Amino acid sequence: KVSFGLVDPASEKSGEMVHVKFDGAVHQSLPLTTVYHKLIPVEQNSYTLFQTIVGNGYPIALLDEEKILPIGKEITAIGLCRLKNRSVEISSCPELPYFLSDLTKGEMEAEMSSRARFFFWVTVALGTVSVGLLGHAIYRLWERVKRHREAREAQERFHEADNEDDAGENGSDDEPGEMGDGQLCVICLRKRRRAAFVPCGHLVCCCNCAKRVELMDEPLCPVCRQDIQYMLRVYDS
Incomplete structure (x- = not known):
């Protein structure tokens, strides 16, 4: 069990972290949380009228949402660990049903x-x-x-x-x-x-x-x- 962080591989401190490789991962991705921000009003124009006619509803405002990983969130990573460029890298394993999960x-x-x-x-x-x-x-x-x-x-x-x-x-x-x-x-x-x-x-x-x-x-x-x-x-x- 090790702690890891998501950092830029070109960073000087990347050797102190465990890199999570998402390339080719077939299992779950990170358990991100949806965060909603302020509403942005929509100006009335011909496009909003067209959306109302075709049955998509009458748009009032746009909701700004973002997928983030909460700070301090505990995540369990299960996969193959190997050394790459003097740093530890973990990638998904096809034989395991988990890769990154919030389960213990x-x-x-x-x-x-x-x-x-x-x-x-x-x-x-x-x-x-x-x-x-x-x-x-x-x-x-x-x-x-x-x-x-x-x-x-x-x-x-x-x-x-x-x-x-x-x-x-x-x-x-x-x-x-x-x-x-x-x-x-x-x-x-x-x-x-x-x-x-x-x-x-x-x-x-x-x-x-x-x-x-x-x-x-x-x-x-x-x-x-x-x-x-x-x-x-x-x-x-």
Whole structure:
């Protein structure tokens, strides 16, 4: 902690002071105080009338104000100190949130600690949300893979039985005249309804059309639009 003054670098006594370098400073400047002086009346002219017309108000007087640093004001300077021309110079540091401030060292430490806690909990909250979204995406992907696996297993389970009875069924199913409209497949309208969808239980398709529906990216029942887990072949007793 050192005391410093704002002096002209060309001054003979500049070596006894700490120079404050404002060039390139990205943080706060000096905490100056506004001082108001006397009012200077404004003479009425065409310009004042124009200001009144455009809505800027009617000027009466000019207020002389000045930004000054009060004498004896305590200011804390935080930055990089180095020797330059046999004198000490302090400049701002991009890594520090303060340069020149009227806060004390303890107040600065408390404010930076509060900021650190705030950003820590914001990071924890965003991380939790990100993990939740990632887990949800993984769960949905797993469910989709699981549905495809069950569809393939169901297809393999009934594929052999379908091949054995396919010739006999084709002979009877291809004759729509022997069946009522309520017994025809709702997709091809040629074969008898033989496949039931699980879990909705609708018996509305033939085996071939049911397989095609089951192998879709998002298998849905053509009647109720419910998700299909797999299909079951129904045999007449």
